[in-house]
Amino acid sequence: METSNRSAPPRPVIADVHPRVEDGRYDAKATAGELVEVSADAFADGHDLLAVEVAYRHESKRRWTRVRMASVGNDRWRAMIELAGPGRYHFQVHARVDHFATWLHELRARVAARQDVSLELRVGLELAKPALAKAKGADRAGLAEFVGRLEAGRTPDLADVDDHEITALVGRHHTTSPEASSAVYGIRAERERARFSTWYELFPRSTSARRGTHGTFRDVLDRLDYVADLGADVLYLPPIHPIGTTARKGPNGAPSRSKKDVGSPWAIGSPEGGHTAIHPELGSYEDFDKLVAAARDRGIDVALDLAFQCSPDHPWVTEHPEWFKHRPDGSIRYAENPPKKYEDVYPLDFETEHWHALWSALLDVTLFWVGHGVTVFRVDNPHTKPFAFWEWLIPTVQQEHPEVLFLAEAFTRPKIMKQLAKLGFTQSYTYFAWRTEKWELEQYLTELTKTDVADYFRPNFWPNTPDILTAQLQHGDRRTFMVRALLAGTLAASWGMYGPVFELCETRPRHEGSEEYLDGEKYEIRRYDLASPASIAPFISRLNAARRAQTALQHDRTLEFHGIDNDQLIAYSKTVPGSSGLSADAAECPVLVIVNLDARYRQSAWIDVRLDVLGLDVTTPYVVHDLLTDQRYEWRGSRNFVILEPDVTPGHIFRVEPPGGVLE
Numbered sequence: 001m002e003t004s005n006r007s008a009p010p011r012p013v014i015a016d017v018h019p020r021v022e023d024g025r026y027d028a029k030a031t032a033g034e035l036v037e038v039s040a041d042a043f044a045d046g047h048d049l050l051a052v053e054v055a056y057r058h059e060s061k062r063r064w065t066r067v068r069m070a071s072v073g074n075d076r077w078r079a080m081i082e083l084a085g086p087g088r089y090h091f092q093v094h095a096r097v098d099h100f101a102t103w104l105h106e107l108r109a110r111v112a113a114r115q116d117v118s119l120e121l122r123v124g125l126e127l128a129k130p131a132l133a134k135a136k137g138a139d140r141a142g143l144a145e146f147v148g149r150l151e152a153g154r155t156p157d158l159a160d161v162d163d164h165e166i167t168a169l170v171g172r173h174h175t176t177s178p179e180a181s182s183a184v185y186g187i188r189a190e191r192e193r194a195r196f197s198t199w200y201e202l203f204p205r206s207t208s209a210r211r212g213t214h215g216t217f218r219d220v221l222d223r224l225d226y227v228a229d230l231g232a233d234v235l236y237l238p239p240i241h242p243i244g245t246t247a248r249k250g251p252n253g254a255p256s257r258s259k260k261d262v263g264s265p266w267a268i269g270s271p272e273g274g275h276t277a278i279h280p281e282l283g284s285y286e287d288f289d290k291l292v293a294a295a296r297d298r299g300i301d302v303a304l305d306l307a308f309q310c311s312p313d314h315p316w317v318t319e320h321p322e323w324f325k326h327r328p329d330g331s332i333r334y335a336e337n338p339p340k341k342y343e344d345v346y347p348l349d350f351e352t353e354h355w356h357a358l359w360s361a362l363l364d365v366t367l368f369w370v371g372h373g374v375t376v377f378r379v380d381n382p383h384t385k386p387f388a389f390w391e392w393l394i395p396t397v398q399q400e401h402p403e404v405l406f407l408a409e410a411f412t413r414p415k416i417m418k419q420l421a422k423l424g425f426t427q428s429y430t431y432f433a434w435r436t437e438k439w440e441l442e443q444y445l446t447e448l449t450k451t452d453v454a455d456y457f458r459p460n461f462w463p464n465t466p467d468i469l470t471a472q473l474q475h476g477d478r479r480t481f482m483v484r485a486l487l488a489g490t491l492a493a494s495w496g497m498y499g500p501v502f503e504l505c506e507t508r509p510r511h512e513g514s515e516e517y518l519d520g521e522k523y524e525i526r527r528y529d530l531a532s533p534a535s536i537a538p539f540i541s542r543l544n545a546a547r548r549a550q551t552a553l554q555h556d557r558t559l560e561f562h563g564i565d566n567d568q569l570i571a572y573s574k575t576v577p578g579s580s581g582l583s584a585d586a587a588e589c590p591v592l593v594i595v596n597l598d599a600r601y602r603q604s605a606w607i608d609v610r611l612d613v614l615g616l617d618v619t620t621p622y623v624v625h626d627l628l629t630d631q632r633y634e635w636r637g638s639r640n641f642v643i644l645e646p647d648v649t650p651g652h653i654f655r656v657e658p659p660g661g662v663l664e
Contacts, residue, residue: 010180011044012052012095019455020185026422027088027186028455031195035080035578036187042095042180043075049105051098051171052077056091058084068168069093080578083189086402093182096175100127101167125150131174142169188398193233193301193376194405194426194458196554198489198544199496200232201465203521204240204282205262211527214262217287221294226530228298230503230537231544235295236303236378236496238466240288242270242279244311247334247343251524252510255343264522266307266380267344269314275365285372292373303376303407304369308362308385309335310346316361317346323358325349350386359389366397376405382420383410394424407460411468421457427494432461432487433470438570438597442561445491445572449559459556461488461495464502466522469515478505479599482539482650489543490593490653491572493556500528503537539628546627546653551576552591560613566605568598569644573613573656581615582622586655586662590614592624595651596644604643611638614656623661624654634659 017040019028030036042052052071055064069077083089103124110117128150132143146166207215207223220237227235248263250256256263265279272280278288292302310316316323317332324332324346335342352358366377382390397404408425410417421428430448435441448459463484464473473480481502488495497503501517508518519526530537547553552574562571575590576583583589592614596603609616616622621636628649644651655662 007178010178012180014182015041021456024185027188030189032086032189039078040093048097049101052095054079059088089187092184096179097177100170131170134173197494198232199234201236201498206526214281217283217291221291234301239265239305241268242272244313246312267311269311274314276368301376306377307380322354375403378407382408383412383416391423427458427460430459461492465498479646481505483599563608564605568603569605582658586664590656592654602645609638623657627653
């Protein structure tokens with residue numbers, strides 16, 4: 001047998017590293033400043049103990065930071081790493097046999113059995129002295145006394161020895177075992193708004209105070225305080241570009257019959273310009289910049305629609321006909337989703353031989369608006385564009401502008417929605433609008449928060465959009481809208497609504513079986529009475545105030561469902577990641593939510609509170625403080641009774657407080 005001076009192969013095995021997406025093909029998601037849990041299986045042959053660490057670094061740095069991982073049983077190891085700023089991080093798990101930790105563990109067993117350990121002390125000395133020789137400062141002082149006892153042949157006072165501390169000191173300065181390493185995985189950290197956001201959509205042209213008058217950016221600026229009072233921090237505007245006149249759609253999507261018809265904002269482009277132009281009736285670039293700045297002063301991001309399609313009048317149609325598909329007669333093929341026809345829209349041909357130029361032009365469009373202060377984009381129908389395009393565009397933008405976020409508007413098949421999230425979309429629309437029963441809400445949210453999907457898919461719950469007025473809303477009333485808002489805003493850390501039709505509880509569909517609004521803003525200018533007594537705006541403001549006040553509601557992964565013996569009631573809680581239970585700090589308290597899914601009738605039930613999830617025990621009383629009504633109740637133990645009357649409140653947002661109260 002041949003011999004070699006090389007070290008023997010490492011003995012540990014590392015497996016099942018999390019978070020990882022498709023074995024590292026894509027990055028997991030996180031937000032800057034948060035602690036991210038890294039876990040892995042690590043084990044070796046025999047009975048030796050292991051030292052397991054996770055090393056991580058920002059992609060712009062060369063130095064790795066190492067954090068020791070703790071055993072959580074069954075050969076599973078875990079550690080928390082802090083991603084200080086936005087950007088892409090690399091991490092890798094390392095494991096080695098820890099001979100010193102093994103020696104110390106066995107020494108304890110021998111001492112407890114009253115065995116002679118004099119020779120074993122010499123073994124420990126051989127393991128510890130090389131580390132002492134290399135250690136400096138506090139590390140050296142920590143090792144010196146321990147080594148001194150070994151040198152004197154005295155058994156250390158094991159009651160005073162912290163095994164984890166002393167083994168970490170030795171391992172930091174001297175190891176004798178080859179190290180096994182996992183593959184390198186990626187995590188992309190984005191700003192906090194990527195994880196927690198409240199969206200409000202409005203059409204600028206419908207914001208004028210004068211009936212029949214086209215709204216402007218200045219009118220939207222006047223609406224900002226209303227949006228801020230609702231608690232929104234993202235104001236989403238549908239396309240703001242010139243609208244084509246060829247095949248323009250009229251009210252309710254009918255072929256236009258009047259020159260007064262304003263058309264669909266998604267039919268982008270006219271002789272006045274294309275995707276980098278502004279519809280003349282909305283105002284100027286200066287007006288837009290003032291709106292963005294005024295919104296930022298109120299803590300609101302202005303989000304624009306990225307709709308990569310063109311009207312027949314878009315300048316690209318004549319300047320770059322090679323970017324479009326042509327039919328045998330030479331005409332350009334308009335958009336279709338049979339039997340629906342969109343004669344006012346030309347889709348771009350992403351398979352054109354000139355795709356390099358097309359992709360570059362679309363990147364330029366995105367960066368143009370970033371240059372005007374736009375840091376959030378809602379992307380229209382991304383599932384109808386190549387995956388490779390988004391995999392290129394999003395990181396290209398974020399490389400220079402890590403603050404930019406992208407929301408995928410893709411109501412399509414599940415695997416396609418998930419793929420878009422893997423490719424880099426910050427947030428994603430979901431199927432929430434159509435999940436109405438208790439069992440399907442619990443099933444869907446479990447998938448989104450408790451499976452590997454949570455590593456890369458950030459849900460954004462919308463009860464409605466300009467294209468989605470669900471049957472539940474059509475046949476409901478203001479109580480139904482309150483229920484859906486409460487569910488969206490507490491089940492998900494990010495939610496949005498299309499207003500003002502949502503807060504004004506508009507229920508009229510275009511026709512029976514349709515999910516589009518009758519006389520919808522997609523095709524005409526509307527005017528709304530925001531002061532209507534029917535508005536649920538005050539309720540939405542209270543809901544969003546609770547979301548801002550409670551850190552637990554700003555996360556998804558801590559969602560847990562609680563048993564409740566009535567299928568018309570749903571109960572769930574959220575806690576602050578890493579917290580151990582009740583807190584004297586109001587913002588850090590657990591939150592327990594109970595919602596009446598029956599918007600018409602009173603419902604009651606016994607709830608089985610999962611005390612362990614909330615950090616409670618069976619003997620200590622606790623206070624549940626309803627943030628919607630400001631009422632307080634003292635509960636004890638797991639089983640408690642609730643009654644919810646729809647005409648009073650659609651549910652409870654309980655802050656779970658210690659009996660002595662909290663600091664607001």
